[in-house]
Each structure stands twice: as C-alpha cells, then as structure tokens.
Amino acid sequence: MEVYLIRHTRLDIEPGICYGQTDIPIAESFLQEAEMVRSKLSLDLDGYRAYSSPLSRCRRLAEHLQLTPLTLDPRLMELHFGDWELKAWDDISPGSLRSWTADFVEQRCPGGESYRDQFDRGVAFWQELCQTPADQVFVVTHAGLIRTLLAYVLDTPLDKSLRLSLDYGSVTKIRFRQDVPIIDYINR
Template identity: 50%
Template sequence: MEIYLIRHTKPAIAKGTCYGQTDLHLADSFPEEANIIKTKLTGQITSIQVFSSPLLRCSTLAKALFPTVSITEDPRLMELDFGNWEMLAWDDIPKIEITPWMEDFVQVPCPGGESYRQLYDRCVAFITELKKQQIEKAIIITHAGPIRAIHAYFNNIALKDSFSLKVDYGEVIKLGN
C-alpha cells in the first residue's frame, strides 16, 4: 500500500489558539499554498483514491487538488477533539486542566474531548479498513495529529515519541512502497 499524507494549508486563525475539530476556513494564502502542493504531486500519482477529513480546511484542499476525483470524507481523519479547550488561547487554558494532559497526552483526554490514544485508534481503524479493501494507492488529506498517528502506526513509533515528526501546513509525506 502506498499512502500520501497531506496536511491542510494554513487556517484563518490567530496564532496560539487551540483548535482541533473546530471547522475553520483557510487563510488568504490558500491558492498559492495549494499550487505548491500540486507541484509536489505532479506526475507521481495515478490510479488513486482520495480521502479527506470532513473539516473545511481539508475538504476545501481536497476539492482544489482533485476537482475531477470522487473524494471520500471520513470523520476518523479529523483532528484531535480538544473539547472544552477548542478556540481558547493556549495560554488561557487553566494549568490545573492542562498539566495532567501535558504529562500524559497519550492516555489523558482533554476535558470534554479525547486523548491522543483515541485519535490513534480511530486512525488505525481507518487504515485497517483501507487494507481490507486492498487499496493500493491512497491520498489522505488530514491534520497534523492524524498524520503523526498514521506515521507512528506504519513505522512502529511509540505514540509519546510521535510528536518528534514535524508536519508543516501543506506538507506531503509518502508512506509505503
């Protein structure tokens, strides 16, 4: 199986804001960023299936990159659910809430949200389904959290260590073949 993981482009949100499953629009730089991604993919991808997080920042990019391809949106590809922290400035999250999560983000869920283990489990369920369907080539347009989780799964990396993978906006990562 050959998979191309693509992170959405820059969202229209103030730096330092906690967002995960909040549905955000993309920054004004979107057309230029999408064109850069297109150049990275040119000539490399044929006979593909395209999957996307249903959040606007991913589905908009998927439609721009693959206007003539049927795109399957799957909620398992959504970013981490930060629950009560969504749209708060990271600096405004009470220390009494964030400290336990920071000490064990793999197992401890965000208040009203989910843990990184829960995100990982849903991403692995998605990949397992692709394998059962014997999909040979897939493009997955998603977020940094799912990209790290899928990368950790394919490369047998401990979840606590998977954040060492830096994933920039618009980054394309190839896994497999």
Template identity: 50%
Template sequence: MEIYLIRHTTPAVERGICYGFADIDVAPTFETEAARVKGLLPDKPLVVYSSPLQRCRKLATYLFSNNFTTDDRLKELNFGEWEMKRWDDLGPDALQKWMDDFVYVRVPGGESYIDLRDRAVAVLNEVISKGKDAVLVTHSGIIRALLAHVSGTPLEKSFERRTEYGRVACLKVVNGAIEIDFYNS
C-alpha cells in the same frame, strides 16, 4: 501501493488558539500553498479521502475536484471544552495534567491521543485492504500518529516529527509491509 498523507494548508486562526474539531477556514495563502502540494502528487489514479473539516475539504477539492470521500475519523484531535480557547487561558493545572500523559488522558469533553491514533490506524487499515493508491487529506495529529504507527515510534515521541502546513508524506505498502517513503515534502 502508495498512500499519500497531506496536511491541510495554513488555517485562518490566531496563533495560541486551541483547535482540533473546530471547522476553521483556510488562510489567504491557500492558493499558493495548494498549488505547491499539487506539484508533489503523482499523475495517476488515486482514491482520495478527506477530513470533513473545511480546511481539508477545500484542499481536497482544489487537488481532486469533487472526487473524494470524507471520513470523520480523519479529523484532528477533539479538544472538547478547550476548542477555540486560548492555550494560555486553560489554566496551568488542567493543561499540565493533560501534558503529563496526553497519550492516554482525554481532554475534558474530548479525546486522548490514543483515541485519535486508533481511529487513524483503522482508516489506514481499510485503505490498505482496498489495495489502491490513495490520498488522505487530513491534519497533523493524524499524520503524526500514522507515521509513529508505521515507524514503531512511541506516541509520546511522535511530536518530535514536525508536520508543516501543506506538506506531504508518502507511505509504501509492499507485500503487506508499510514503510515511510518520504516525509514533509
């Protein structure tokens, strides 16, 4: 069984803005980036799940028409009160407190990285239980958390793995064991 993890294409948001749950549109480079992703996917039946945020939904629609299901658990980290604010405007104390333990400290009005990891792993386990090749069109946080889970990497180190916009990773499930087949293609 194969599970493809696809990060959305470049979002239409200014650099330096904190966003996660915000429903941001895609950048004008969408068609080019989406066509590249399409060329990386196998020509076989896939069960497709997508974050409901438009930057993922648009890519899922481009790749699979309307043959996908949205799942709120595939959303990016909920940055709560920080959503759509400039990182520089959050204040050094608030930001440092979170950065010191982002795995467990919740963003004000939002969630922690462990919260995101738990919902991501729940989706992964459900997909695996269905036993069919699948695609998750989602966000960097979800993909990093899943790759950390599969590889046994501590969440604190998961950001050492870059996940570029419009890139694909593939997990293979063989006899109940999950491994990373490829990453960032």
C-alpha cells in the same frame, strides 16, 4: 500501493489558539499553498482513491486538487480538544493543562479525546485502507492524525510522534513493498 498523507494548508486563526475539530477558515494564501501541494504530487488519474477529513480546511484542498470521487471520513479529523476548543492556550487552567500534558496519550481533554483515541480511529482507517488497495491513495488530513499513522507504521511510542515536524501543505509518502509499508519521505 502508494499512500500520500497531505496536511491541510494554513488557517486564518490567531497564533496561540487551541483548535482541533473546530472548522477554522483557510488563510488567504490558500491558492498559492494548494498549488505548491499539487506540485509535490504525482497524480495518476487512473486507479487512485481519495479521502479527506470532513473539516473544510482539508476538504477544500482535496477539491482544489480535483481528487474525485472523494470520501469524507470523520476518522481523519484532528484531535478533539473538547472544552478547550477556540480558547487561548494561555487561558486554559494551568493545572488542567499540566495534568493533560503529563499523559496526553491516555488523558482526555475535558469534554474531548486523548491522543490514544485519535490513534485508535486513525489505525481503524489505516487497516481498512490496507484491505482495499489501489495504485495511489491520497489522504488529506491533519498533523495529529498523520503523526498517529506514522507512529503505527513505525511501531513507535505515541508520545514520541510529536517529534515529527509536519508543515502546513506538507506531503508524506508511504509505499508498500510486498505488504510492508516503507516511508519514502515525511514533511516534503
């Protein structure tokens, strides 16, 4: 089984704004970026499964790539930043931000979730995925979720996963050799 973890394309939002599960519109460059993503994939139209975060930035990319049938799975959503959603990072109380960043793995954002919460739902998705193998699996999702899945596959501490650079429209490939996940590439 080959699993392609695909990060959504760029968004139409000002830099410095906190967003996670808010449905942000895609940037005007979507078509060009989506075609770049397509060029990175080897789409075998037989024997594949496709999943996407239900947020439009992921769903629209999956639809553009003609990944049908497509299963929308809320476990693939980005971290829920709760009360901080759509606030400028600079406008968030420095004390609250310091408290959260000191232990973002376990500390929940006010009204939101922790990185561990995101990890747990990502792992639940991954384990279910591994129970129903296919030749190819395409997962269109978010950087945070991809990082948590890579931390799980690599058995790496969650706080270290933020060291992984994942560009908009990037593809990460994991294949299985005798039920062992092998990472072929990250952020291509």
